[in-house]
Amino acid sequence: MATIDFSQTGVTGPLTFDSFGCKTFEQAQPDTPDRIAPTQSFRRRVHFDATRKMWDGKTVAFWSFEDPTTKVKASFPAPTLRMRQGELVHSTVETRKGTHTIHHHGIEPTTVNDGVGHVSFEVNGSYTYQMQPTVAGTFLYHCHKNTVLHFEMGMYGFLIVDPPPAPLPAGVPAGSKQCFVGGPWYQAEAAWVFDDVDARWHNLDFDAGLCGDDVGLNRFEPKYFLVNGQPYNTKTKTGAVRSKVKRGQKILLRLLNGAYSQLLLSMPNGPAMEVVSIDGRPLGTGGAGLPGGLSSPWSQPFALSGGQKIVLSSAGRYDVLVSVPATASVGTVYKLGAEFRHFTSFEARNRGTPYEGVVHTEIEVT
Amino acid sequence: MVQLRLGWLRAVTGPVFETRYSYGEPMKRREFLKYGSASLLTLAFGGSALRLVEGGSGSAKAAAVTINLSAEEIMAEMIDGEEVFMLAFRSPSTSARVPGPVLRVREGDQITITLFNNTETPHKLEIPGVAGASSGTAAPQQSTSVTFTAPVAGTYLYLDPINAPVNRMLGLHGVMIVEPADGRTIAGAVTPYSRATHTPAIATLFDAFGVPTGRFPGDPWHPSRELVWVFHQFDPRFHAMAERGESINASTMQRDFLARYFTINGVSGFEAAHDPSIVATGFVGQPMLIRNVNAGLNWHSPHIHGNHVFELAGTARSASEGISSPQELPLTSSPEGSVAVRKNLIHRDVWTMAPLDRKDMLIPYERPPDIPDEVRWHFAYPPAQETEQTRAPLRYVMHDHTEVSLTAGGGNYPQGMMCHWEIFPRELMGQVLI
Numbered sequence: 001m002a003t004i005d006f007s008q009t010g011v012t013g014p015l016t017f018d019s020f021g022c023k024t025f026e027q028a029q030p031d032t033p034d035r036i037a038p039t040q041s042f043r044r045r046v047h048f049d050a051t052r053k054m055w056d057g058k059t060v061a062f063w064s065f066e067d068p069t070t071k072v073k074a075s076f077p078a079p080t081l082r083m084r085q086g087e088l089v090h091s092t093v094e095t096r097k098g099t100h101t102i103h104h105h106g107i108e109p110t111t112v113n114d115g116v117g118h119v120s121f122e123v124n125g126s127y128t129y130q131m132q133p134t135v136a137g138t139f140l141y142h143c144h145k146n147t148v149l150h151f152e153m154g155m156y157g158f159l160i161v162d163p164p165p166a167p168l169p170a171g172v173p174a175g176s177k178q179c180f181v182g183g184p185w186y187q188a189e190a191a192w193v194f195d196d197v198d199a200r201w202h203n204l205d206f207d208a209g210l211c212g213d214d215v216g217l218n219r220f221e222p223k224y225f226l227v228n229g230q231p232y233n234t235k236t237k238t239g240a241v242r243s244k245v246k247r248g249q250k251i252l253l254r255l256l257n258g259a260y261s262q263l264l265l266s267m268p269n270g271p272a273m274e275v276v277s278i279d280g281r282p283l284g285t286g287g288a289g290l291p292g293g294l295s296s297p298w299s300q301p302f303a304l305s306g307g308q309k310i311v312l313s314s315a316g317r318y319d320v321l322v323s324v325p326a327t328a329s330v331g332t333v334y335k336l337g338a339e340f341r342h343f344t345s346f347e348a349r350n351r352g353t354p355y356e357g358v359v360h361t362e363i364e365v366t
Numbered sequence: 367m368v369q370l371r372l373g374w375l376r377a378v379t380g381p382v383f384e385t386r387y388s389y390g391e392p393m394k395r396r397e398f399l400k401y402g403s404a405s406l407l408t409l410a411f412g413g414s415a416l417r418l419v420e421g422g423s424g425s426a427k428a429a430a431v432t433i434n435l436s437a438e439e440i441m442a443e444m445i446d447g448e449e450v451f452m453l454a455f456r457s458p459s460t461s462a463r464v465p466g467p468v469l470r471v472r473e474g475d476q477i478t479i480t481l482f483n484n485t486e487t488p489h490k491l492e493i494p495g496v497a498g499a500s501s502g503t504a505a506p507q508q509s510t511s512v513t514f515t516a517p518v519a520g521t522y523l524y525l526d527p528i529n530a531p532v533n534r535m536l537g538l539h540g541v542m543i544v545e546p547a548d549g550r551t552i553a554g555a556v557t558p559y560s561r562a563t564h565t566p567a568i569a570t571l572f573d574a575f576g577v578p579t580g581r582f583p584g585d586p587w588h589p590s591r592e593l594v595w596v597f598h599q600f601d602p603r604f605h606a607m608a609e610r611g612e613s614i615n616a617s618t619m620q621r622d623f624l625a626r627y628f629t630i631n632g633v634s635g636f637e638a639a640h641d642p643s644i645v646a647t648g649f650v651g652q653p654m655l656i657r658n659v660n661a662g663l664n665w666h667s668p669h670i671h672g673n674h675v676f677e678l679a680g681t682a683r684s685a686s687e688g689i690s691s692p693q694e695l696p697l698t699s700s701p702e703g704s705v706a707v708r709k710n711l712i713h714r715d716v717w718t719m720a721p722l723d724r725k726d727m728l729i730p731y732e733r734p735p736d737i738p739d740e741v742r743w744h745f746a747y748p749p750a751q752e753t754e755q756t757r758a759p760l761r762y763v764m765h766d767h768t769e770v771s772l773t774a775g776g777g778n779y780p781q782g783m784m785c786h787w788e789i790f791p792r793e794l795m796g797q798v799l800i
Binding site for chain 2: 114
């Protein structure tokens with residue numbers, strides 16, 4: 001470990017055209033400045049080992065992060081970072097080849113803990129990011145080096161902040177979880193990240209384009225569409241990710257756009273739905289009394305109707321609380337539709353072909 | 367008191383930019399524009415000039431305002447050195463650049479814009495969402511005029527609608543800011559919006575900024591605390607066609623558009639990160655309004671680090687394809703393209719910018735909330751070597767999360783749609799001029 005010399009980072013080092021991408025500040029084993037003993041720690045090791053076989057037989061490689069404290073290798077998406085509001089969190093990136101970072105998206109620590117190389121440093125070794133999440137909600141984390149490529153390659157995962165433990169209110173079933181301080185409770189949960197894949201990009205080098213080469217990273221032509229890293233068969237409309245919930249209960253959908261397409265979501269018909277949180281910020285007066293007083297009396301949760309369409313932009317999150325009627329039959333499947341809309345034409349990708357960017361996910365009533 | 371040098375504080379020791387403007391081949395009579403710090407300029411007209419000082423007086427009478435613009439041909443240098451032919455609006459007091467100058471006017475003023483066409487193709491001027499703001503067509507070396515009443519306060523886009531989207535995409539667009547005749551809430555807080563359009567949420571938020579015992583440290587929003595971010599994309603193939611005098615088919619452009627450059631206020635990457643018209647700076651507790659406009663053809667997903675932002679207002683649009691969200695609906699049935707002040711002020715770290723969208727986002731300048739409490743971020747001089755908590759400012763990025771647009775010329779991440787913003791600790795107020 002080494003004490004950071006800030007003049008060798010983007011904090012006080014010279015910012016030049018080259019230091020932005022081509023010759024970015026790089027550190028091997030820097031100490032975390034102002035390090036405090038953590039109450040929650042994670043390790044995330046870079047890997048380049050995931051593959052997915054697509055419905056047409058083609059195999060595509062992915063890079064991501066794995067948790068070296070478990071035996072699970074080649075995770076994609078990266079394993080969820082799950083922490084509680086108020087914990088002193090240490091999240092350590094461990095690289096294998098080339099430089100990488102972790103940006104904890106929506107979490108707002110100091111600049112050197114934010115994971116953006118050209119204003120801090122990229123990591124060639126390991127670095128422990130330090131933060132103390134203030135608000136419960138849905139976030140993500142991803143590599144922020146040559147991000148256009150590394151994010152597309154799969155170097156992302158969910159980051160979920162739970163509120164501090166609170167006593168169950170009367171009538172709320174045991175085992176329920178709370179969305180955020182003062183917020184609603186849920187009995188089941190689904191975290192769904194939608195992704196689009198241009199296989200051409202997946203053969204590029206880590207540093208592709210950084211020093212002036214035209215490697216076509218302005219040209220994005222996805223043919224494959226995944227939810228939670230699971231390829232969806234756009235020809236047969238099968239391969240949907242499914243989550244389960246008991247009738248009469250509530251399932252919290254944590255929806256994340258991990259694609260470069262704009263995501264046009266079609267809400268399922270049947271259950272009552274309410275958006276309770278967006279981008280890791282509760283709607284309404286939830287959170288009142290928190291340190292920092294992040295209450296938002298100028299916002300309120302809002303209902304969604306069956307079939308309603310909403311746009312979710314890249315890296316945006318919607319937390320939708322779905323209430324399954326007590327009268328719903330066991331075996332009922334609610335379908336959430338998601339279209340990957342082209343960022344220029346706003347047409348579904350590859351409309352009218354077997355590679356059409358239209359997928360769905362399922363909630364099964366048990 | 368310790369004397370602080372701003373240069374040290376900012377820790378920017380990059381190259382000093384050379385002279386911005388040189389002139390290209392004289393035969394073409396085109397300005398050659400090397401961007402760098404050729405910042406987007408704002409021109410204040412009529413009653414609007416007063417407001418910057420007074421913070422929104424309700425007493426000024428409507429003024430008659432004349433604005434002269436011309437349409438020009440320029441060559442502009444992109445971040446990777448590529449030269450691109452563009453069409454650009456200019457005023458007599460600014461250089462021709464894309465986007466055109468920001469025009470600040472006051473609600474209710476009678477605005478006359480005269481457009482002189484100094485190019486070889488016809489042009490006109492239109493402001494979507496503003497009644498009567500559509501000029502006739504000016505032939506080359508001719509002028510056209512349009513007079514209209516400045517509408518309800520908000521952010522507007524002026525553009526050349528001919529052969530849409532072609533002329534707009536080639537560079538003929540700019541922002542018009544309309545300031546309210548009276549933007550104060552009932553409790554007296556200054557807002558950027560006309561009283562008649564205030565929602566309870568807007569009044570609650572702007573009132574809360576001025577209350578030091580609540581969520582915010584207590585600085586009301588000040589009208590000088592605003593920036594304009596115009597998002598745009600350039601596909602040089604079409605610009606080359608225009609330079610050669612070839613006509614461009616609008617539907618071909620819509621179908622084949624493949625941007626190679628992605629800009630904020632005409633610049634990108636390293637240049638955008640050092641452009642004073644783009645980089646927000648301030649102390650903890652000083653809310654900053656960012657008027658976002660997407661003049662281009664691509665959708666964007668701007669993402670800000672360090673603070674979530676409030677979505678205050680957007681463009682009124684009728685539902686299409688059944689796409690609607692309650693938070694997108696205006697308070698009243700506003701006409702298409704007008705300013706819709708939000709009823710539900712959502713705190714986001716990503717917002718959606720569809721083509722022609724105008725969205726007002728506000729950075730609350732809260733202490734970045736997830737810095738550990740124990741790391742009491744403050745300022746000390748001289749700085750300790752090993753600590754970050756005594757650093758100022760903290761510097762964060764804002765970038766499009768549709769990351770394709772972080773490129774320039776097919777690579778060069780992050781020289782695309784990306785900029786910085788900075789936040790200083792509150793105890794430096796009065797000690798540092800920023």
